[in-house]
Amino acid sequence: MQIAFAILVALTLASAIAAVSLRNLVHCALCLALAFAGLAALYLQLGAQFVGFAQILVYVGAVAILVVFAILLTRGGESAPQPVISRSWVAGIAVAVLVFGVLTKAMLSSSLAHREPPPKPGPAVREIGNQLMTRYVLPLEAVGLLLTAATIGASIIAMQDAGRKQPDPQSVASKPANARLRRDAEEFETPTG
Amino acid sequence: MIPLYYYLMVSAVLFSVGLAGALTRRNAILVLIGVELMLNAANLNFIAFWRYSPNPEAITGMMFVIFSIAIAAAEAAVGLALIIAIYRHCKTTNLERMDSLKG
């Protein structure tokens, strides 16, 4: 138990740090995916099966892919020649450390930090389903709406505006992946690296 | 058995790592990655508190995480689309050169 936890934490934190510190953006993205996977594993260890799998499905399966695509579309694929750390990095680090310190202080000073877990709760998936459909049905609807809006908005924002580049209407179809793919084809005619 | 504040520490570290990334990297996408990490740290907190709460039958924490995951996905999609649009507009993802809104 402890060992597994230690391994998972080490993996997660290491890959998270790598994700924000590596030079090559694609590596960053991959490490990010790894960190997400580690987090999912932590969820599983905490007995939140559904959330864990959802985490993998959404983050590793979708968000990481999105990030990768964005990186390639913004030609971040090759390692940046210029320094990747912004000029005011000292201040940034300082702020981060400050926040960390404050958080730890808050945590350690809180009473329930040393609480032990109660006996494992029963399988929660069916329960989650019921709750989603009954108590949380309104938030669920809202989230559905949000996701739809986000899909449409994202595809419209990222779409090559039709007038300029893609005269044919069907390639500006209701899907970024389509436009996306074509754009890759355009942007990566020349071998990169 | 692992006490709660291990998880809290982990999430704190994760949060500050994300914050540091968001604060120090030049590339907009990296900033977004940092933000995602911060979000996940928060999620970890929720799950941990749910698991360690006196009655885990009340699955509010998990619910919260589920919704936040969904929202994070949407946020990532829109954010990345915005970054792409910005890149197409001014040919850079370097945040320090995107300061046309300065006073």
Next chain:
Amino acid sequence: MNWIVQYLWLIPVLPLAAAGALAVTTRPHRRFGAGLTILAMSASFLLSCVAFASTLGKTTATGPLHEALNFPWLQIGESTLRLGWVLDPLSAVMLVMVTFVSLLIFIYSAGYMAQDENFTRFFCFLSFFAAAMLGLVIANNLLLFFVCWELVGLASYLLIGFWYQKPSAAAAAKKAFITTRIGDVVFFLGILWLYSQGGTLLFYDRGAGCLEETVISDLVGRTTIGGMAVTTGIGLLIFCGAMGKSGQVPLHVWLPDAMEGPTPVSALIHAATMVAAGVFLIARVFPLLDPSVIEVTGSAAALTVVTWVGVITAVFAACIAVAQTDIKRILAYSTVSQLGFMMMGLGVGGVAVGMFHLITHAFFKALLFLGAGSVIHGCHEEQDIRNMGGLKKFMPVTFATYAAAMMALSGVPVFFSGFWSKDEILHAAHGWSISRWPFYLGVFGALLTAFYMTRQICLVFFGSNRGKANSAESHEHADPAHSPHESPAVMTVPLVILAAFAVLLGFIGTPAWPWFQKYLSGREPEFDTDALFHSEVLSTLLLSSVIVAVGIGLGWWLYGRKPMRKAGEADVLEQMRPDIFGLLKNKFYVDELYETTVIRLNAWFAQFCAALDHWVWNGAVLLAGYLVLGLAWVNRFFDEYVVNAGFDEGCREIRRGGKLLSRLQNGRVQSYLRVIGVALAALVLFLMWGCRAS
């Protein structure tokens, strides 16, 4: 209240709706346009018939029953202006006549205008005109009457100028509009006077209307300049409007020129309906002119004027008609003279006599015009009767109907409607108390009528064809394209129907069985044949028959016996008395007279005004302008050197301050994020201490 009265408004509204629909239809929908208008027209024709039937046998003690429906329309301070419509024998008769004739003419025009590119526009105007006319007929309020009256004028303007490409048509339209307008202004004065005196414009309002005892008996009491009764004055003013509309001398000049419009228009407006509106107006306001009809004693001086104007018009126009060569102009002048007859009839014999002639005349004159149209159509837009002749064999139907109409107009005894109606008038004139001259002049007019109609029909239908096709007699039917031909059925069928009516309609008003007169005056007709053989009735009958015979015989002797050989040849009368003929041919130089007097004066006055404008007002305006300019200049100076300077300084200061502040916003996302992070830390710390404290 009779149910049909509730829905009387439908009668004018249906054609109006059709017109509106057509106004937005595009050119290609010819069939739709014609169909729609004809449909609407027939619908309102049926309604009118129902209304007519519902008025039969409804009488009151004093006279006919007037069923009026009034509603408040406009509230001005205390007084409400109420509009409404009325159904009584007068309007019912007019309704039936107008709708029926219009319907036939619509059908006819569908054939006549078939080639015209603005087909739909034409039907739109026609329908609009019919709507206005019907509104005028059912109006129960002098104002509403006037509105419809003006609309009718507008419609006639539009229709006369329908072929506005032709400058002559445009001029004619303008002439008609302005001439009638002169009359209308006076008419409107009359209305205003009536309103100021009587306080109401409703015709019938349960005893309080301006045509009913209370008001009338109140009005006849008052006198105005020259001891003239107010009613008389008002009546005269209103009569001026009637003069303008139905072309009485001296305002008749527009009517002949109005023949520039398409022939169905001439038939509809300038023969059957619109020009009759004037007569109808007089008939409508008859109590004002002659209070005695509603048992109110008062002067009927206005009627005398009406009579004299009518008589003069009748003879005057008849004389001119003798010498015209344009087929439609002849008819136009005959219309004028017939209108004169109607006026005279009203004057000497009352409503019934005039209206009877109006109705019969409407039918046969419409028929004449349609026949003329068919002739013109058949002769390829040829209008000069000298270039016609011998059309009898080319267009038999037209000829038959035309002949019937001609005989009706010139009043061939017994079998033709014109005979009875005109005889009524003559008979009434014979019995007129004031003077005998109207009678003699009327007889003379009737003689002339018969004469010129005979002349026309001889020149048009008998003899040999003098058309361009075979001006050289070498080949009779060389090119059938140019030889005259009969018109299509859609045009001839209305002719036949109208002819039937032109013949038969007379019998509803014979002295033996005066149904029409009784109906109008709201009494039961009784049938007695010996009324026919009453001495002076019989004598007038015989006299008018003799007149007609003489007139026709003269015409035949002069024109029928040895028909005109070729187009260029001079008229027979011209050969005898060139001077008179010339005088008549040029319409007594009335137009020229107006040209030299009225219009010249007008032009001179206009120039005077222009000069005044240019020198006096213009100067004043310029002066004011320069004054303002000077002020503006001073103003500007002040602005630039006082206000602007101060503001510039202030703005510069403000901008400097803004620059300083805007340093904070350097547009870097991450710096904002940093601030947020610090704020977060601060917040957490604050909360912790807050908890500790509490």
Next chain:
Amino acid sequence: MMGDFFKGLLVMIWRVMTDQPDPKAEFLSVFPGGLQPLVSAVLSVSPIILVFATLFALTTWLERKGLGRIQNRLGPNRVGPYGLFQPIADGLKMLTKEDIVPRSADKVVHFLAPIAFLVPTLLAYAVLPYGRNLVPVNFDAGILFFFAVGASTELSIFMAGWSSRNKYSLLGAMRAIAQMISYEIPLILSSVTVIMIAGSLSLVEIVEQQGGYQFGWLPGWFVFTPWGLAGFVIFLIASLAESNRSPFDIPEAESELIAGHLTEYSGFKYALFFLAEYLGMFAVSGLAATLFLGGWRAPSPFLEWVPSYVWFLSKLVSLVCLFIWIRGTVPRLRVDQLLNFAWKFMLPMSLLNLLAAAAWHFTATWNFIGAGPGRWLLCAAMIAVPYVLLGRALTGGKKWTRRTYRFAE
């Protein structure tokens, strides 16, 4: 000690053979408590790997034979009887080949890609119920797990394509990802119908639900309901695309971009990819069998005596044969056709199918005369009518002209 080890082993095998509950218990009792979880894990994993590796070998042979027959060739017929040992020969060749890595390639990622591809694929097998009591892990969110790991293979494909610094590979990877994302949605939606009806995310539970026979003879498999049939078809098409098989094999279209993201791979890594793809295909067809074809259930009452895993395997293999057949028959799509098909046809149809399933669920309480046929007709109409309309709309009413063949002179 040794005795009851073998006894336990034999008992376990017997129990497995005869579908008895909890086969491992007796054998595990042999081991000390600390070891038991490990041993049980090994016991669950090793047979899966063995069976499916063999199946992979056989399938390659079967595919080449079948394609050969379809294309009127003989196919492999040199090594062993009917060329049965061909896979072994291929395997040897693969393992002994030189492993080439391009100089400019990103070494680490290039190396990690095949592993990152293989591992999730193997993980997916953890939740499939192979027999009546034969399921490695019975998650109560099993199907979600399956899709989660399935989704994480896309990243590995991207790794492969991006790391080998080759435009063909990159294009292939991009195509693959676009295609997988696009077809994951119909895949998941069509299985959501099953989840809705079964009311559970656990595959075991789902198979339980499909028991019994309607009308006495028709098995209660979900494929025998209107929505189930439609869902099954959608699922099959989507899973074809998910496993990059013809006609959706444009990511590795040999003729356009030479094997796509596999261009720069050779030898063992290539073999891993190859293996992983086939394993993925097995897994997904296994899932199809579990969701729609009643998993390990027998098609009719009098065949109940046959062991359940036989049924499962036979269904799986027949699905695989179907895949092979399709590959031999249908030509490859263009990219835009592929994506349009996914987003304009598959997605709406699967959504409608969801509605139909909902209708099925709510009409279950009908109890008037002809209720059964009634709900059948209703759901069938709810699927068929939009299908026809959508088809009309998408083909734009264009007539299919006769295909014209052009030959090179």
